[in-house]
Amino acid sequence: MIAEVAGVLASSKSAIAFTGAGISAESGVPTFRGRDGLWKRYRPEELATPEAFRTNPKLVWEFYKWRIKKILEAKPNPAHYSLVELEKMGILKAVITQNVDDLHREAGTKNLLELHGNIFRVRCTSCNYKEYLKESGRIEEVLQEDIPRCPKCGAYLRPDVVWFGEPLPEEVLSKAFKLAETADVVIVVGTSGVVYPAAYIPYIVKENNGTVIEINVQESGITPIADFFLRGKAGVILPKLVDEVRRIIE
Ligand code: APR
Ligand code: ZN
Numbered sequence: 049m050i051a052e053v054a055g056v057l058a059s060s061k062s063a064i065a066f067t068g069a070g071i072s073a074e075s076g077v078p079t080f081r082g083r084d085g086l087w088k089r090y091r092p093e094e095l096a097t098p099e100a101f102r103t104n105p106k107l108v109w110e111f112y113k114w115r116i117k118k119i120l121e122a123k124p125n126p127a128h129y130s131l132v133e134l135e136k137m138g139i140l141k142a143v144i145t146q147n148v149d150d151l152h153r154e155a156g157t158k159n160l161l162e163l164h165g166n167i168f169r170v171r172c173t174s175c176n177y178k179e180y181l182k183e184s185g186r187i188e189e190v191l192q193e194d195i196p197r198c199p200k201c202g203a204y205l206r207p208d209v210v211w212f213g214e215p216l217p218e219e220v221l222s223k224a225f226k227l228a229e230t231a232d233v234v235i236v237v238g239t240s241g242v243v244y245p246a247a248y249i250p251y252i253v254k255e256n257n258g259t260v261i262e263i264n265v266q267e268s269g270i271t272p273i274a275d276f277f278l279r280g281k282a283g284v285i286l287p288k289l290v291d292e293v294r295r296i297i298e
Pocket of ligand 1: 067068069070071073074079080081082092146147164210237238239240241242243263264265266267268280281282283
């Protein structure tokens with residue numbers, strides 16, 4: 049089946065990728081709905097909310113500091129690099145990710161749309177202050193605070209990520225939907241496909257007669273509309289797929 053899927057990719061004109069936590073699993077970043085995704089006794093749905101931050105900002109920050117530390121230990125894996133390869137070949141036009149871990153950027157993906165924000169960005173809960181911690185060099189400083197505060201106004205800072213019940217960044221979402229409308233192929237990698245509106249992306253591609261290729265270790269909410277389901281680890285399957293594509297186009 050890999051050869052057939054590679055053929056589809058090789059002849060595509062406007063392929064996109066849609067990724068979730070599973071693409072970073074082999075980098076050591078815990079997924080959300082897997083067993084290792086639990087932090088203490090909490091589910092992400094309990095901590096990644098505006099309500100949780102309002103009632104217990106210290107606890108929510110503790111959870112995010114734990115995640116930041118985990119992600120700092122992680123490096124992109126062959127799955128991230130395979131998507132970079134496909135972009136360099138001119139086949140992949142964009143990577144639309146639900147991940148906040150920055151690993152697609154670290155790997156070198158150029159056209160990246162982060163639907164759920166980025167864990168290395170913080171923003172003020174009161175003024176318009178924003179900061180990308182990898183650029184400002186303040187990661188360690190922030191990790192040492194109980195509740196990091198805005199350098200401009202002193203109010204609490206929060207991670208610049210999308211919490212449950214919050215709207216997605218409008219501009220990013222509309223760009224993603226537009227790409228999905230015109231994509232002839234979407235490669236769906238490592239997502240349970242149950243969190244909306246993000247999970248509409250493959251459905252939009254399908255509705256516009258695009259081909260849905262899914263890579264996952266198990267079935268997901270997207271599998272019912274997948275034209276091709278490649279079962280296995282993203283870091284194993286994607287490099288094989290890229291090799292096949294290269295063989296076809298060279
Ligand atoms: N290769 C491929 N797929 C994998 C791998 C792997 N090595 N390991 C796990 N998976 C799959 C799982 O089978 C599952 O379908 O990755 C998926 C991970 O699902 P979730 O943990 O639900 O992550 P995701 O779909 O990204 O969650 C969506 O929910 O909590 C929110 O905002 C958060 O962006 C996140 C959103
Ligand atoms: Zn402020």
